[in-house]
Structure formats: structure tokens, C-alpha cells
Amino acid sequence: MKPYDIRHELPSVDDYMRLRKIAGMSGRSREAATTGLKNSLFSVCVYAGDRLIGMGRLVGDGGCNFEVVDVAVDPEFQGRGIGKDIMKVITGYLDEHAPESAYVSLIADVPADRLYKKFGFDYTTPSVGMYKRY
Template identity: 50%
Template sequence: MDAALHWQETPPGVDEYLALRAAAGLSPFAREAAEQGLAGTWHAVCVRQGERLVGMGRVVGDGGCFLQIIDIAVHPDLQRRGLGRAIMQRLSDAVRERAPASVFVSLLADPPGVRLYEQFGFRPSAPGSVGMFKRFAKDSGEPR
């Protein structure tokens, strides 16, 4: 990895978070959603090249029973250099050090990340359970 990189264990700023998500091809969020979400971070890892955010990952959850690894992103200029693996290692170390041994840690893996997450012991939940998701829209008219 590039020696000019430095690491922080704090959440990124809102603007740089949104920019890195876009650059890495992750789904977009509204600024208000990002502000609230970043405030709820249990643990974060940021990788910077100078002042520029080039990699990140976060853990969210209740800190005791359930945690979820999210926002693993590396800027395309630095992908395929082991940075995603190093981010996952630091997040895994934080969970191991801070959370109870019985904590349930989950993540949603896009196909390109499956091999990376398997290296850290993550396995598909099916058929024992099936991961599910839904995005809620305030004005969708759906029953709540």
C-alpha cells in the first residue's frame, strides 16, 4: 500500500462521505440522511491521501447484540491494492476488541465484495435465513 496514506478512526465528513460513495459506485443518499447516519456510527475507519478521503468503512448497530458493517468504499484510483482488506481488518479488530463475544455481525455484500468478506469469515445466511431490505419513502403512500 501507498506510504502516503494515513488512517483515522473517526467518521468522515458528510460531503466527502457522499463524494466517495459516488466515486466508488455505491448508492446515493440525501445529505440529511448522511448527516443522521454518520452521527450513529459505532466505529469508523477513514483512509486519507493528504486531506482527500480515499477509503472508508463503518460499523453501526447497538454495540451489544447486533452490528452491521457498511460503507466499505475505496476510491477507484486506489482499488485492487489491498486497501479494502486493510479497512475490513481494522473494522474486524474493533469489533473483536469492543463488542461482546456473542455479538451478531452482518453485512450486505455486492458481488464484487463477496470474496473479500469471505476472507473474514462471513458466509451467506441462506438457506437458514434470508437477508431482506426495503427503502422507505415518506410520500410513497405505503402502509407503515
């Protein structure tokens, strides 16, 4: 038995913001986090007791486009397969709900790209990822 609990639920706004910060991800305003979380297609949270130690979400239109976002693991718990468990749950959801021809994307930080490759994701070349931050 694993020493943590995997739940198909949204994190609280506070837990979401805390985990993003300690995992080295960019910050989000409370307003953005509140709106973004409630508009998720799917979310998975990993807890050690009542402490959020991992998460991942899917956003998109639910038909043509899906994006894997916010995959994060508390640094204290990294290297234990939690990221892999999160991706198993997310890809399981996609296998069940994504229609044929759906496009699933993500932006990977190195070295996390190695994890995503294990789940069938590949680089977008010759296309490139682009962004605009507000």
C-alpha cells in the same frame, strides 16, 4: 510505509457522499448522511493526503447486533489492499468490543464478497437478506 493514512474517525458528510457516489454505491440525502454518520458505533477513514479514498463504518446497538456498512474505496485506488486494511481495522474493533454471541452482518456486492469471506463472513443461507428503501 503505505502512501495513505488510516484514521479512526468519521468522514465529513461531503466526503462520505462523494466517495459513495464514485464507488458506485447508492446515494444518500444530506439529512440521512448527517444523522447516520453521527450515530455510527465506529468508523475508519483512509486518506491520501487530505483526500478521502476509503472508508468503512459499524452501526448497531453495540451489544447484540453490529452491521458493517459503507465499505468503499475510490476506484482510482482500488486493487491496492485498502479494502483489506479497512476490514482489518473494523474486525480489530469487533474483536475488542463485540461481546460473546454478538451477531455481525453485512450486505456484500459481488465481487466484494470474496474480501469479506477472508475475514470470516459467510453467506446467510438459508436466510436471505431483505431491504426496504425510502
